[in-house]
Amino acid sequence: ENPIPGTIAIPGGATIGLVLLINLFAAKLTRFAIHAKGGRFAGGLIITLLGFILVAIVIIGAHLGDGLQGEPPFSYDTLWLGTKVTAHCLTLLSLGWLLLWTPKNRVLFTTAVVSLLICAFVSLFLVFSFDAYRIPDPGLRIVWQLTKSLGVGSVLLIGLMLLFGQRGGNVLIHLGVALLMVGQFIFGDAQTEERISLAEGQKTTAAIAIDEVELVVIDRSPDDANRVVAFSHPMLMESSKQGTTLSAEGLPFEIRIDRWMENSQIKKRNTKPASDSVEAKMQGSIQSWDLIEKPKVGGTGESTNVASLYFTALNKSDKSPIGSYASSQWLSDDQVSFNPIFETLEVASKTYDVGLMFRRNYKDYSVTLKNIVLEEYTNSMIPKDYSSYITIRDKEGNVLQDGRVWMNSPLRFRGETFYQSQYISKEDSPYGVEQTVLQVVTNAGWLIPYVSCVLVGMGMLVHFAGTFTRFAMRYERTSKVIQRDWRQWAIGxxxxxxxxxxxxxxxRPKTADRNEIDYNAIGSIPVHYGGRVKPLSSAAAEFLEVLSNKPYALLLADGEAAKKEYKPKTKKVSSSEWMFAAIMREPWIFDNPLIRVEATSTTDLNLTRVESNRYSYNDIVDGLRSIGPRMSRIIETQKAPPSRRETLSFEDKALWEILNKVAMVDSLIDAFEPPFTRKLLEGDPQSFQAEMTNASMKVDRIRASNNPAILPSLVQENPADGEIAKPKTRWDAFGPALFDVIRNRERNAQSDTVLKFFDIVQGYSEDKKNGAKINRLVAEFKTAAASAHGSDVMxxxxxxxxxxxxxxxxxxxxxxxxxxxxxxxxxxxxxxxxxxxxxxxxxxxxxxxxxxxxxxxxxxxxxxxxxxxxxxxxxxxxxxxxxxxxxxxxxxxxxxxxxxxxxxxxxxxxxxxxxxxxxxxxxLRAVLDTQFWLATHVISVSLGYSATFFAGFFGIMILIATCITTLGGEKSKSEWVNSARDAIPVLYRICYAVVCFGIFFSFVGTVLGGLWGDDSWGRFWGWDPKENGALMIVLWNALLLHAKWDKMVGALGFAILAVFGNVVTAWSMFGTNQLGIGLHAYGAFEGSLLMYLVTFVAVQFAFIGLGLVLVLFKPHKVLQ
Known part of the structure; x- marks a missing residue:
């Protein structure tokens, strides 16, 4: 908008895409000639045109009609049956290829055998698994879209093969890419995204456009309805830039925007504005709140811009100022603030409310939220699924559609798609009930990426199948059958x-001395932690990973005296032994290195630096107590609502993390401590209830902390009114479980299991050296638990x-x-x-x-x-x-x-x-909890990563072989030099073959990732860093192949490009995570791993530099 003098303009995405599209068509028109003649030409042309018509029908038809769109015209069970039949047919085709059309070529014969084995394994698995691994309905909905695309793509492929012969697959590849690009050009900018926020039982006809705001003026004086005037986003921006006023018929005043903040934050003022400031001369909320301008955020993340502005109200007649005010969405928009506060103006004996809010778009139908269900993994706060049950009605109240919207399963209705976006608990809701946030997307071309993915995938399969067949023929002619003598077979x-x-x-299972505690057996005790049942050893290792980044504990060899040493002698303690000691409240777990503290925090806590950066619980607690006032301030800061919470400094953030780790240890100890005193058992009945009440509060706190739990809860969950009682799913740690046993005072198999664990605690406290007795008690507990609760539950x-x-x-x-x-x-x-x-x-x-x-x-x-x-x-x-x-x-x-x-x-x-x-x-969290996309997109992309890394490593080998050849000279008779020279064309061939493999899986996987995004939040492509990284791999592999096909590079040049592919792949896989932005921002790391990533990239550039040096020595060889 405001060009900077002396700089070069960078073209936008639309310009770059248009140039690429023109280049794509130009290349195909000039290089691909139609070879068909006569009847073959006519037939190919008719079938190709029919294919184009079918593609158009499928794409347009997906957007038409009422009701649920994207659903198959038959049941999902029928579709699943068709999927299984297709798998069995592929097995029969593979068998027919092997028996009826037996390849004479060794490579093709081996390929046929491997294909048959894979298909047969899939078929047998489907038969004998008895639908235990059936694709869920949301996944089958995607299968249906891909099946339609496969059908029309097959017709188009047949026509192109008739017209272009062997190049038909190549043409289909580029048609698929062109379709994807054209679709984004036509429908990308036209796509709209809105949001609907509803509380249970609430109805609305308004959808919120979160990328636009409007300044509303509300006249509440009419008895029948409020009169609302809204000034649009572009009008507000123009007024702030040009100084123009905003007016509307019926309003006795005009508005001039004095300052516009696209994104902002608010902060409560402690004092009045300075007397010489602009804010001091203003009225209203600006006297209590400070508006702080923030950088505008893009669309790659979940955060949105929250606007604020300063405005002046002017009399319409003489333009005289009425007053200056400030308005912010943080105060006036009910989508941001729980209690909206408007600026109040009194003009011509009327009161007007003025406020900023997201734009409201009103529909010709209403949406009612009947119920929202949050499903969390047992004993965790990790969401497994959000489901919103909604009813869509017309203006007369007639039901148009009842539906369920949940993660990775949107509802399509009249060209709009409803996605589950967010869940708000009743504790966080201003209405005191659960709320849902639905994203509503209008995208007429939503099926285009599905069709494009199939077209490109089919084209690549056909094209590279031809390439592979030619390779197999050449390999048969040139390679020699390796004869292995008996000695080689004997060695093998x-x-x-x-x-x-x-x-x-x-x-072989490990066994312990019968007189020692068998920590291996203790480690196999089932516990519930992190949302699933796992061995105690795994839960303990996960717990220690959080505390120290290592799955084991340390024990000082020299005791207390070693704490003052920088590198004290330590021995490793298994996670099982440490967890068992923590449960038994062994003092050594508090006195030995446990919690990792970065070097920057050791001074604050008065800790003596040690090499491992792991310090004892007691030393850290003493350090935290020494800075009590500072820790109190940090705690108070973190208690504030997220939207108004002050950002902690780097040092304070580290201290907050350390405090949380200390709290984890405290909570673990409390969870396995009996929640009662001897007075509770021996006291009179009158004091029993009071003691139980006190213990109950502690038990509730322990249950909320989600510590490792040893047994399913003894307490049946109370169903809501009208619901069927659900089987108990929650697990309890020893303390809460023992509390329930005492409170219920009932003896049964389940309560006896809790007492069996109590026997372990008592046995250890009486004689911790009696390993045989403790091992027997552990075995009895495991047997009793399996008998009382069942092996399936445990x-x-x-x-x-x-x-x-x-x-x-x-x-x-x-x-x-x-x-x-x-x-x-x-x-x-x-x-x-x-x-x-x-x-x-x-x-x-x-x-x-x-x-x-x-x-x-x-x-x-x-x-x-x-x-x-x-x-x-x-x-x-x-x-x-x-x-x-x-x-x-x-x-x-x-x-x-x-x-x-x-x-x-x-x-x-x-x-x-x-x-x-x-x-x-x-x-996995809700959005990732989908077997279909994990089995398709993630595996495909990972195979693309593998192939690109593989090509890069072989590129390094080509560079090393070229270096040896160059140093040895063309006339060298050294066996090493000659072997290196002979290896270069072989390595080049391998590298090229794997790049062909890699571009197939990279492209298909990347597009499937876009389809997953479209299925999750209605956005096929959002220019997220992770998405861009995946696209970079596809483009780089395409560059390698085209550079080779156009004879722009030879083995050396191809190798240099392949090595840079390692850099691109490492950036896509790990580097993008470090940015901390985007919907895929996960798994960011620092420290040694970050250093390894930088080192890896540096090594790749070193080899690229070596390659460029070799180019200078052998320029005539590079282009061969």
Missing amino acids: CAVCIGLGLFAISIA RNNKVDFEHHFESMHIFGNSQAFYVIVGLVTLLSYAVLPKSLRNIAFWLCVGAFLLQTYGIVARIYISDRPPVVSLYSASVFIGWAMVLFCIVAEIFYPIGVSLIVAAISGYLSLSVAYGLDVGDSMPV
């Missing part, structure tokens, strides 16, 4: 036997499996194997190349299978797809890269793939281990 068998023995050794099988899985340290052992693989492979380049490389290959396969077992185990434990967090993403990406490397080594057994497998496997597991989220398999 020996390695496999050794790996099997190792797997058996780590799978999840004994999964808890035992999870505990055993954790004890195996699967990923740590895999990491060690990858190191061995790398060392053995490197050694093979010096001695015994065939034998050592064979050993390294089977070791790599063993490490891969071990990691595969770990991923499958996590799927079984969590009932989730393999990627649900940054931790699991790191594990999965490394796993996929190792799989690519194994396949590459089978095709080209030169050892380089094994080195890349070792590096990628080790680094990915190191990153996973370093992430703060750890291996706790947490439950």
Whole structure:
């Protein structure tokens, strides 16, 4: 709006998109020629035109009609049956390909076998799982949209194949991209987003446009209705810039905007404005509130602009000032303030209210909220689902639609889509009842991304299938069948036997001395923590991760004297042992290093610096007490409402976090302490009720803290009026459970289980060294709990499996194997190349299978797809890269793939281990709690990440091989130099193949992510940093392929570009999280991991620099 002199204008997104679209059409028109003639041409043209017509019908038809849109015309059970039948048909087609059209080519034959195995596994799984893993209805709704898109896309593909031959798939790719871009051009800016906020039982016809505000003037004098005049957002901005006045017929005054604040904050004044300030001459709320201008926020996050302004009211007749005022949405908008306060003007014997608020758009129908349901994970405050049950009526009151709106399942009605956006509890609601916030989106082209995704995906499959077939033919002609003698097979068998023995050794359960406490058995006790049932060892490790960033505790070897040392001798204590000691209130847990305190806070707390940054509970509590007044001020600040809360300094924020960690320990100790005194048991009946009342308050506080709980609650939840009693789901820690036993004074199997745990507490307090007795009591407690509550409730099988899985340290052992693989492979380049490389290959396969077992185990434990967090993403990406490397080594057994497998496997597991989220398999919040999108979008994007990283690592290998070749010279006879020279075209071929694989999954995964966003909050693309990062990967892979196809680069240039792909992928996966903005801002980290990210990027740039230096030495080779 205001150009800066001397700068270069940067084109906007629309301009860039238009240029790209023109380039896209120009490239296809000039490069792709129609080869069909005669009848084939006519048939291809007719079918292609029919395909275009069907695409238009599907897109337009999705926006027409009343009622629920996007729903299939038949039941979801029928659609699920069709999905299963399709899977079985694919299995039969794969079998037919293998038996009836048996490929003569080795590569194609192997591909047919692998395809049959995969399809057969899916079919058998669907048959024998008996719909236990049926896609939920919201997921099947997406399947229906993709099925329609697949149908019209198939027609279009057939026509293009007839017209363009083998290039038909390529044409379809670019048509799909063009459709996506055109759709965003036509419908993107026309899309509107509104919001409806309703309390239970409330009805409204107004939707709030949160990107526009209006200044309203309300005349409340008429008896029948208020008279409202609204001045629009553009009018307010023009008045503030031009100094013009705003007037309306019937208003005796005009308004001039003196100052406009697009975004603002308010702060309560402690004193009156300064006498020489502008505010001192103003009237109304400005005397009590200070309006502070804030930077305007964009649309990538959840925050919105809250406007404020200064205005002057002028007499309409003579323009004389009536007074100057200030208005802010923070005060006058009921969407922001619970108790709206308007500025009051008295003009011509009438009183007018003036205030800023979001724009109201009135509908020709009304929406009534019948009920809103918040479902939280048991024993947590983590939301699992929000559901709003609404009724839509016309002006006469006739019901047009009854529907449910919940996360990832919107309701489409008359071209508008209702999304579940927010839930407001009755405690936070000004109405004293639950409230819902629905987002209402109007987007006539909402189905375009679905169609585009399918078109591009189909086109890529066909195009790259042709590429793969040509590769298979060439490989058959040029490669030699590797004959392995008996010694190589013997080595392979020996390695496999050794790996099997190792797997058996780590799978054997650990046993303790019968006279010592068996902490392994204690660690397998089922507890409820973090929203799910898990082993006590896992809950304890998660608890310690929060306190110290490590899943174990430390014990000072030299006792109290070691506290003054910077690097004291310590020994690790398992999470199970620490948690058991905390439950038993062992003094050593308070005196040994426990809570992590950053260096900046040690001075404030009078702590002596130690290398581990972990300090004892007692020392920290003493430090907090020494700054009591400061901590009181911090606590008071944090009690204020979020909208009016002062921002803490960096140091105070650190102290607040430390205080919360101390409170966690206090709460844990209280949760397992008997909530009664001996007086309660031995006192007279008159004092019993008073003691129980006091204990009840403590128990309620403990239950609200959601500590690790050992047993399902003994108290049945009271159903609301008209509801059927639900089975009890809440779990209790020992203290509240024992309180219920005493209060109810009933003996049954469930109450006896609580007393069994009480026996453990008593047995430990009487003789903590009697391990045999304590182990027996623990076993009796576990048996009693399973008998009283049932194995399904206690999840004994999964808890035992999870505990055993954790004890195996699967990923740590895999990491060690990858190191061995790398060392053995490197050694093979010096001695015994065939034998050592064979050993390294089977070791790599063993490490891969071990990691595969770990991923499958996590799927079984969590009932989730393999990627649900940054931790699991790191594990999965490394796993996929190792799989690519194994396949590459089978095709080209030169050892380089094994080195890349070792590096990628080790680094990915190191990153996973370093992430703060750890291996706790947490439950997912409402918007992420969707199996369909986790199994499609997240896995597709992760495979795209894997392929791009893989190509980047192979690019580094190409650079190293080129460097060796360059240093050795063209005429060198060195075996190393010649091997490196011969390896370059092989590595180039592998790198190119994986980029083809990567762009398919990157594009499909990115678009599916946009569809998930559209399904969750009605926005396919919001230019969120995470979305932009994913798009950058797609564009960069496309750049690599086009640079190769157009012969702009050779092996060296391709390698340099591929290495930069590592930087792009690392930024997309981790860097965007560090920005802390956007709807995908999660998993931000700091400290060592941030340093590793910066180091990784620096190393990539170092290799890119090496490549550019090689370009200078070999400029004539780069473009070959």
